[in-house]
Amino acid sequence: MAFKRERADKIIKYGKYVISDAEMPQAKTLTETELEILLDQVERTRHAARNRIAVLMGHWAGMRIGEIAALRIGDVVDDRGEVRSEIRLKPHQTKGSRHRSVFLPARLVKEIRHYLDGYRVQDREAPFIPSQKSMEGFTANSLTIQVKMLYRQAGIRGGSSHSGRRSFLTNLAAKGVTVRVLQELAGHRSLQTTQRYIEVNDHLKRRAVELI
Numbered sequence: 001m002a003f004k005r006e007r008a009d010k011i012i013k014y015g016k017y018v019i020s021d022a023e024m025p026q027a028k029t030l031t032e033t034e035l036e037i038l039l040d041q042v043e044r045t046r047h048a049a050r051n052r053i054a055v056l057m058g059h060w061a062g063m064r065i066g067e068i069a070a071l072r073i074g075d076v077v078d079d080r081g082e083v084r085s086e087i088r089l090k091p092h093q094t095k096g097s098r099h100r101s102v103f104l105p106a107r108l109v110k111e112i113r114h115y116l117d118g119y120r121v122q123d124r125e126a127p128f129i130p131s132q133k134s135m136e137g138f139t140a141n142s143l144t145i146q147v148k149m150l151y152r153q154a155g156i157r158g159g160s161s162h163s164g165r166r167s168f169l170t171n172l173a174a175k176g177v178t179v180r181v182l183q184e185l186a187g188h189r190s191l192q193t194t195q196r197y198i199e200v201n202d203h204l205k206r207r208a209v210e211l212i
Helices: 002-009 032-042 048-059 065-070 106-119 140-153 163-174 179-186 191-197 202-209
Strands: 011-014 017-020 086-089 100-103
Touching (some): 032 048, 032 140, 048 065, 048 106, 163 191, 179 191
Antiparallel strands (some): 011 017, 086 100
């Protein structure tokens, strides 16, 4: 049964097509300028606040799309109504079915606080990212499609629900964060998996040679 669930996680639906991870192209890593372009487009969409926070949870916290879809209000807000600086995901919310912590930067905490001021939902079990079609919120597949559409509308080729996570790790690597720390932030069991996420770009190479 566990094997069947793992296989199901690797099947993603794009429109009328169903493809596996192995058939998906490598997700594009965004620059800060490209992220600004994406967020500008998001502001012109219906449910802009919801779409913006869904994008930023990937780009600024490195969360998987399935983890974002699985979030509940109580995961993000404590008993006093304050936004947490650390989200503790439960096994059923993660790809590897194990606990992991997601650390939120101060600017993302501020974004979440602003988002929730407009959301105004008291039920701690309500989905953090609500869907207009379901009281249970998005599934991983439906949120994947939603986010991919946002990239397409912004004219960013190769952008997908995985772009936020790849950009998060690549940008931190460019700022000198060690791969071991990145592994913990990503929740990867293998260091090699984390290394595959980091795109070696001109900025990383320039930073490297300046260390000589």
